[in-house]
Amino acid sequence: MLSFLSPLALFGLAVLAVPVVIHLFKPKRVRVVPFSSLRWLRESQQRLSKRVQWHQLLLFLLRAGTLALLVLAAARPLLARRGGGGAAHRVVVIDAGRAMGYEGARGINAMTRAKSVAVDLLSEAAAGDLSSVCIVGETARALGPLTPDPSVFLDALARLNAEAGERPVTEALRLIPLLQRGRPRPERIELFFLTANLDASWRQSEIRDFLNDTPVPARVTVLSMAESDLQNAWIASADHLQGLTPGTQVLRVRVQANDAQITRRTVRLSGVKGMPDAEQDVALEAGRTAWATFELPVHDAAGVRTGLLTLSPSDALPDDDRYWVDLAPRGRQTLLLIEAETTQVRELQPAFHLRTALATLAEAAPGRFRVNVRAPEALQERDVMQADWVLWIDPRPVADDALAALRRRVQAGTGLALFLGPTTDFAFCNQALFQTASAEDSLLPRRLGETVAAGQGQPRVRLAGVVWSHPLLSPFADPVYGDLARVNFNAYARMEATATGRDRVLAAFPDDTPAILEADVGAGRVLVLNTSANDAWSDFPRLRGFLPWVDGLLVHLGGAPHGRNLGVGDAATFVLADLHENRPVQLLAPDGRPVNISLEARAGRRIVQSAPLSQPGIHTLRYTSGTGEAIERPVIVQTGRMQSRLMPMDAEVLEAWWAPAPLSVVVPETASRLYAGGTLRNSLERVLLLLAVVLFFCETLLASHLCPRANPRITSASTIAKRGFFRDQAQAAAPPGATTGGAS
Secondary structure: OEEEOOHHHHHHHHHHHHHHHHHHHOOOOOOOOOOOOOOOOOOOHHHHHHHHHHHHHHHHHHHHHHHHHHHHHHOOEEEEOOOOOOOEEEEEEEEOOHHHHOEOOOOOEHHHHHHHHHHHHHOOOOOOOEEEEEEEOOOEEEOOOOEOOHHHHHHHHHOOOOOOOOOOHHHHHHHHHHHHOOOOOOOEEEEEEEEOOEHHHOOHHHHHHHHHHOOOOEEEEEEEOOOOOOOOEEEEEEEEEEOOOOOOEEEEEEEEEOOOOOOEEEEEEEOOOOOOOEEEEEEOOOOOOEEEEEEEOOOOOOOOOEEEEEEEOOOOOHHHHEEEEEOOOOOOEEEEEEOOOOOOOHHHOOOHHHHHHHHHHHHHOOOOEEEEEEOHHHOOHHHHHOOOEEEEEOOOOOOHHHHHHHHHHHHHOOEEEEEOOOOOOHHHHHHHHOOOOOHHHOOOOOOEEEEEEOEOOEOOEOOOEEOOOOOOOHHHOOOOOOOHHHOOEOEEEEEOOOOOOOEEEEEEOOOOOEEEEEEEEOOEEEEEEOOOOOOOOEOHHHOOOHHHHHHHHHHHHOEOOOEOOEEOOOEEEEEEOOEOOOOOOEEEOOOOOEOOEEEEEEOOEEEEEEEEOOOOEEEEEEEEEOOOOEEEEEEEEEOOOOOOOOOEOOHHHHHHHHOOOOEEEEOHHHHHHOOOOOEOHHHHHHHHHHHHHHHHHHHHHHHHHHOOOOOOOOOOOOHHHHOOHHHHHHHHHOOOOOOOOOOO
């Protein structure tokens, strides 16, 4: 099948008709030349006329052929060698996450290989296909619309590098309907994922939504760019806690490794005002956590106090070997536990197991936090405003002023966790917590449905879709021995599929009902746990992993006034109650450049919303308070840790997620053989240009041969020539010793 990438250039062929039209419609003018005698010219008149016409026709064909070949080359013909299947929309998705910057033993990172393979794939487009390229790094974006000429993406590909973000490549799937808008419906969609192919690279819910919404068949090819043996050690987190001695503070650092060959690293704390640099060696074991603890000097003065943790020696993935910490003095934080009293038996209370875990954590780190327990009907506004975390067990109605204070507090940075259970008031949750009109203020991301009961003759269910790379779940990532994989659920609440578009499903049940749902509300974070805080709906609170999971929950939620942890690609939100109305607000990146921000007034509050943050490190928020005081606040943005484990994605699991679409997982060495049939686009253009040059050369030679000035020869076999008239005249005019050619 022959097609053209630039069909408008074919209009250039109309130029060939110009000399023909001129020849046909030009008036024939006969010029009469007086001559003494025509007797000697009559014999050669007919033969000479015929020979001139033949040469003119040959010259015209050569010149027209040269022009036609140039026009065809400019039209960029595409000749496909593979047949069948019809036209397709081909989308090449390139993973630009930080794992693609992993440098292997040969010193070549995965991104370099991906760019080379992408160029090969783009050149394999068949006639009638439309191609595009999507990049998923700090954000998901398309390099351009679907086009029959994929070479327009080559310059952008050459400049592409691995980024600090680590978003799943499936985020590109939401871009495909936008790319297809206004385009003819294809016979199929061909997707090529050039990725490190880690478990953190994929999200099942996005795959399912894409397959459900795509009206044409899809064919998926995953090209794994990563090497087989990936080693990495990283700083997972750091907790700033009160020390055992009153007035002292400690920094507890969690370090992990993914390979048994990594046995020892050094953690260094530097850049802390009033404290010399400190180091501590840690012994590492694959799959286990190692701890480093630094004692911090007393720092009573208020203000900015930050530090940098580094892991040495650095490895092939150095981004996660750095971790910034905010060491500003903080007192003992308050955890608000909202729990209704449903029974006089303490062990049967809705939050019995959770209370036990919190008491253990508070005893292990005295001064870290205190627990304030309130019943829903007794909850007051001041209880909420003093809280740094809020854990709401089986939500029930509360006073309007307390609920409004909770909404404001979460938007200001307080973390909120909602535990659903058998005594949850679903009507109250759907009416008071879920707000369709103002999604940014909604404390419940999705509307709740009926309760699904397992057990009692029904088989218990387990989690089916878990984002093991998420910081809250990664410590339990072992799919066989991890506690989360072995949790049995007796019941859970259905949730409406229509979401506000701002939530993330971290775990799901086999029927795709979310088990753990996460959403950002202002500067705070909300987690919805679709299970009870005791063992009424699951046996998780009885497993050994429940206690470290609760500890990780508090770290992940963060606490006011410091707010939740920000990662590269996140947009920061700040609620500034004391902002001066007529003074500017600035957010400066670590390199000093300003970050784009927007300022709006909402419900009497000034809210600052930033663009996605692309640089890890310490940003600075500058503004002026209502009293005229200049204020600077550090805003820490960390490199994500979701890809740090470098856990390869299981091919069988990925194939099950993409079913019924056919899926192929290949390595880069076989990428060039995927479509060996390919096309002849590039070679055909070169052939046409070469033929045009050959015809132009032939035309030049022929024109030179026929030109009398360039080659003065007598070509007529007339009677005058035969009688030697012209030869005699030439010999008479020639200098002595010169030789003249005879008549032809």
